Amino acid sequence: MLSNAIEPSNNWSLYPVNLVDGLCFDSSDGDQPLMVIKKRNDEAKSLTGVQEESCNYSFEPNSLGSMSSNAVQSKILNIIYEQGIETNAYLKRIDGRLDCLETIIKNMSAGTQNNNNNPIDSEFLTMFPLKDIDSLKDFDTRITNDSDFKLHVTNFITRIGGIDIKNFIKRVLQRIFSNELSSKCSWTGFRNNYRLENIWFMSIMKDLSREKFNSSDLDFELHVKDWFRHGSQRLIRDQQTKNK
Numbered sequence: 728m729l730s731n732a733i734e735p736s737n738n739w740s741l742y743p744v745n746l747v748d749g750l751c752f753d754s755s756d757g758d759q760p761l762m763v764i765k766k767r768n769d770e771a772k773s774l775t776g777v778q779e780e781s782c783n784y785s786f787e788p789n790s791l792g793s794m795s796s797n798a799v800q801s802k803i804l805n806i807i808y809e810q811g812i813e814t815n816a817y818l819k820r821i822d823g824r825l826d827c828l829e830t831i832i833k834n835m836s837a838g839t840q841n842n843n844n845n846p847i848d849s850e851f852l853t854m855f856p857l858k859d860i861d862s863l864k865d866f867d868t869r870i871t872n873d874s875d876f877k878l879h880v881t882n883f884i885t886r887i888g889g890i891d892i893k894n895f896i897k898r899v900l901q902r903i904f905s906n907e908l909s910s911k912c913s914w915t916g917f918r919n920n921y922r923l924e925n926i927w928f929m930s931i932m933k934d935l936s937r938e939k940f941n942s943s944d945l946d947f948e949l950h951v952k953d954w955f956r957h958g959s960q961r962l963i964r965d966q967q968t969k970n971k
Contacts, residue, residue, distance in 0.1 A: 847886075851879055856905040860921050863908060870927040881931055892940040896950045899932060906965045909958035914951055923955070924948075 857863050869876045887902055889895025904912070916922030923929055929951070936942045 847879065847883055851883070855903055856901075857903060857908055858905045859908060860911060863904075863912075863921065863926075867926045867928055870931070877927075877931070880928070881935070884932060884935055888939075892936050892942045892946055893950050895936065895940065896932070896947070897954060900951070900954050903928070904958075906958065906962040909955055910962045912958065913955050914948060923951070 854862075854866065857866055870880055871877075884899050887895075887898050889898050900909070911921055912923050913920035914922075914924050932951075933944065933947050936947045
């Protein structure tokens with residue numbers, strides 16, 4: 728018999744409940760009726776990405792009525808067993824996903840190492856340093872249209888390296904640009920200089936700076952601007968050295 732019953736409402740939430748055959752409770756002795764407690768398993772939900780609500784159900788010890796102690800123990804063990812099976816299934820799915828991620832990361836690392844270990848073509852190296860605006864334009868056009876050439880450039884810059892972003896930019900630019908060419912370039916094209924901020928080569932350098940040194944776009948641009956700002960001074964010193 729149901730006591731203190733009320734009419735159901737459409738706003739009530741519905742939860743699945745397993746009914747166990749053969750269990751009955753005598754409420755004539757005043758014991759509390761069987762109570763079902765809802766417990767959300769938020770941790771399992773966040774780990775597995777399952778969107779639907781996951782619930783476990785347990786029975787309050789004081790609400791088991793006239794069940795014998797053996798029956799109570801059997802019921803509790805059965806609940807623990809079922810929850811163990813569910814937990815094990817969750818863990819297996821998580822473990823499978825972690826294995827997939829580990830494989831992907833290993834493959835990516837192996838690919839990067841193989842690319843960096845490939846020998847650089849000697850003909851490619853003879854292009855540098857670039858000596859005039861036309862050679863810079865041709866260089867950037869090849870990066871845009873030839874994916875293999877772009878990969879060569881990326882590997883070459885990566886090998887040059889540096890101890891920090893400022894050192895990295897200095898080492899790369901002095902390998903790519905001659906002093907004469909650097910005196911005719913600037914980041915924004917100020918004073919009729921050749922504008923650098925939109926060329927593909929600078930995009931490659933910027934991406935590597937973010938990857939290797941976690942630098943911001945602002946840091947990158949400031950160091951590049953500073954290096955080209957002194958291009959004319961380097962050219963003058965270079966000419967003076969040659970004339971001695």
